Amino acid sequence: MSKNSYHTKKITLLALSVAVAMILSYVEMLLPSLSHIAPGIKMGLPNIVIICVLYLYGVKEGAAVSLIRVILTSLLFTSPLTGAYGAAGAALSIAVMALLKKTGIFSMIFVSIAGAVSHNVAQVALCVAITATPAILSYLPLLMIGGIVSGLAIGIAAFLLLKRLKNLIKNDRS
Amino acid sequence: MELQTKKAKKKLWWLEPLIVVFVLILSLACYFLFVHNTKEGSSIKIEAAGRVIAEYSLRQDRLILIEKQGDRYSVREISAPYSTSDFKENYNLISIGNGTVRVIEADCPARGSTRCTNQGERSHSGESIICLEHNLVITILGGEEGELDLVSK
Numbered sequence: 581m582s583k584n585s586y587h588t589k590k591i592t593l594l595a596l597s598v599a600v601a602m603i604l605s606y607v608e609m610l611l612p613s614l615s616h617i618a619p620g621i622k623m624g625l626p627n628i629v630i631i632c633v634l635y636l637y638g639v640k641e642g643a644a645v646s647l648i649r650v651i652l653t654s655l656l657f658t659s660p661l662t663g664a665y666g667a668a669g670a671a672l673s674i675a676v677m678a679l680l681k682k683t684g685i686f687s688m689i690f691v692s693i694a695g696a697v698s699h700n701v702a703q704v705a706l707c708v709a710i711t712a713t714p715a716i717l718s719y720l721p722l723l724m725i726g727g728i729v730s731g732l733a734i735g736i737a738a739f740l741l742l743k744r745l746k747n748l749i750k751n752d753r754s
Numbered sequence: 755m756e757l758q759t760k761k762a763k764k765k766l767w768w769l770e771p772l773i774v775v776f777v778l779i780l781s782l783a784c785y786f787l788f789v790h791n792t793k794e795g796s797s798i799k800i801e802a803a804g805r806v807i808a809e810y811s812l813r814q815d816r817l818i819l820i821e822k823q824g825d826r827y828s829v830r831e832i833s834a835p836y837s838t839s840d841f842k843e844n845y846n847l848i849s850i851g852n853g854t855v856r857v858i859e860a861d862c863p864a865r866g867s868t869r870c871t872n873q874g875e876r877s878h879s880g881e882s883i884i885c886l887e888h889n890l891v892i893t894i895l896g897g898e899e900g901e902l903d904l905v906s907k
Contacts, residue, residue, distance in 0.1 A: 608866060609865040610866075611866070613866055613867045613869070614867060615866075615867040615869070615872045615873045616872070616874030616875075619868060619870075619873050619883070619884050620867050620868050621867055622866065622867045657865065658863050658864060658865060659863040659887060661886060662863070662868065662886070662887070665868070665886065685766055686769075686770060687770060689770075690770040690773075690774070693774060697777065707884065707886065710886075710889065711801070711803065711804060711886075711889055711890075711891050712803060712804025713801055713804055713882075713891045713893075715880075715882055715893055716882065716884060716891065718788065718789045718880065718882075719789075719882075720781075721782070721784040721785035721788075721789060722785060722789070725778065725781045725782065725785070728774060728777065728778055728781075
């Protein structure tokens with residue numbers, strides 16, 4: 581395959597990833613809310629896609645898909661403020677995941693858990709900063725436990741998905 | 755790359771579970787030591803942008819309407835048959851009943867788990883309901899504030 585058509589395929593696949601991540605954000609809003617436990621607790625389904633892009637292509641691509649997903653989702657389904665929370669979570673999450681992946685000693689599932697927990701930490705921090713109410717920190721322990729549980733599930737899902745996707749991408753490079 | 759890291763992975767197999775279990779135990783400990791509370795609250799405090807705008811007792815049932823216009827919040831009580839079309843834009847309707855508080859109506863665009871109306875009923879002191887979009891935090895206070903109904907500003 582020529583370099584040019586490899587690039588075309590990459591751009592197409594990244595655009596597709598953004599679309600799938602956006603659909604997953606929307607599906608997540610339709611799921612039964614667990615926010616009577618702690619506000620903002622959720623599965624983090626779009627992270628399946630972000631982790632796959634991170635492992636298939638790299639940090640730049642993963643960060644791009646993640647941030648474009650947040651911006652488009654906030655424009656279509658929610659509001660700029662919700663988008664800002666999403667962006668804060670996504671930015672710290674992708675930074676932590678990229679760093680841990682770079683060390684080379686952590687599994688994808690652990691990277692996913694760290695990404696989920698750091699996402700929640702960033703959002704609680706921003707929430708405390710915006711509302712100027714430190715009492716919100718009291719939700720942090722539950723959100724971290726939620727992050728571990730959902731990060732584990734998402735990590736396993738991403739691992740299974742990536743095993744199948746890897747063949748698809750490998751064939752392109754030859 | 756996978757081959758290079760395989761050795762390191764085998765040696766450090768305990769690292770990941772250790773970190774996860776450590777963080778899990780730490781979170782659980784923090785939760786049960788500092789957060790978990792089964793004491794029923796006696797009043798609520800409504801904060802907007804970090805400033806207390808109203809306090810109400812939990813002992814008396816009522817509906818509290820908060821309307822946000824720009825940076826200003828207006829707080830008033832309304833009675834049962836209401837129509838949300840009468841409210842000004844950017845409203846939250848808080849219901850106090852049987853010693854619990856919940857947000858029953860809000861016109862913010864948030865959906866899913868961040869939406870304040872999805873956060874359910876709260877009754878224990880220290881718990882809170884957060885409406886990000888309108889920058890409101892409703893916190894339940896314990897202690898013996900009693901029947902004091904303080905509406906300031």
